[in-house]
Amino acid sequence: MNIWFNAVGYQLVWLATVWGATHDRAWLGPLALLPFAAIHLHRRDGRLDAWLLLAAAGAGTVLDSLYAATGTIDYASPFPSGYAAPAWIITLWAAFALTLRHSLRFLQGRWLLAMAFGAAGAPLAYVAAARSWQAVGFPQGVVVAIGALALGWAVVLPLLLRLAMAIEHQAHPRTATHVHG
Numbered sequence: 001m002n003i004w005f006n007a008v009g010y011q012l013v014w015l016a017t018v019w020g021a022t023h024d025r026a027w028l029g030p031l032a033l034l035p036f037a038a039i040h041l042h043r044r045d046g047r048l049d050a051w052l053l054l055a056a057a058g059a060g061t062v063l064d065s066l067y068a069a070t071g072t073i074d075y076a077s078p079f080p081s082g083y084a085a086p087a088w089i090i091t092l093w094a095a096f097a098l099t100l101r102h103s104l105r106f107l108q109g110r111w112l113l114a115m116a117f118g119a120a121g122a123p124l125a126y127v128a129a130a131r132s133w134q135a136v137g138f139p140q141g142v143v144v145a146i147g148a149l150a151l152g153w154a155v156v157l158p159l160l161l162r163l164a165m166a167i168e169h170q171a172h173p174r175t176a177t178h179v180h181g
Contacts, residue, residue: 006102009036013095021088022133026077029091040098053097060093074137100164118157119150
């Protein structure tokens with residue numbers, strides 16, 4: 001998979017999903033995810049990405065539901081409820097999973113870098129979604145939200161990357177690359 005295609009594809013899904021959530025078109029995110037996911041899942045090793053998609057969607061549902069339930073983040077288009085991660089956020093987690101073995105592969109095995117990347121990147125994405133489209137709000141203040149996002153993503157991103165490595169190693173024990181850093 002070309003890493004630039006993967007990175008740009010993810011960004012297009014992100015834009016469609018966030019824009020759709022704020023314009024009463026929450027269906028646009030899952031629709032944008034379909035071709036992006038289909039390209040990944042129909043590849044010879046697509047089953048590996050499928051497992052990551054399920055794991056990341058699950059982890060993201062838990063993490064963003066925690067943010068919603070504690071009032072840390074308020075989501076536009078809060079379907080199915082205001083106390084759980086909305087469907088459009090779960091769509092973003094599913095799309096994000098498809099970057100773990102491709103454009104974010106360079107983070108595998110580089111746990112401190114992955115923690116820093118998650119701690120910085122996620123808050124930036126949520127703040128962009130808040131400021132540009134009002135897709136999310138921060139009822140307890142932006143500092144609390146950034147702190148919670150940084151902490152959650154500093155833990156979850158390395159775990160998902162570790163899972164990506166483990167899945168690859170199990171599928172291809174002799175050819176799986178191990179990155180150390």
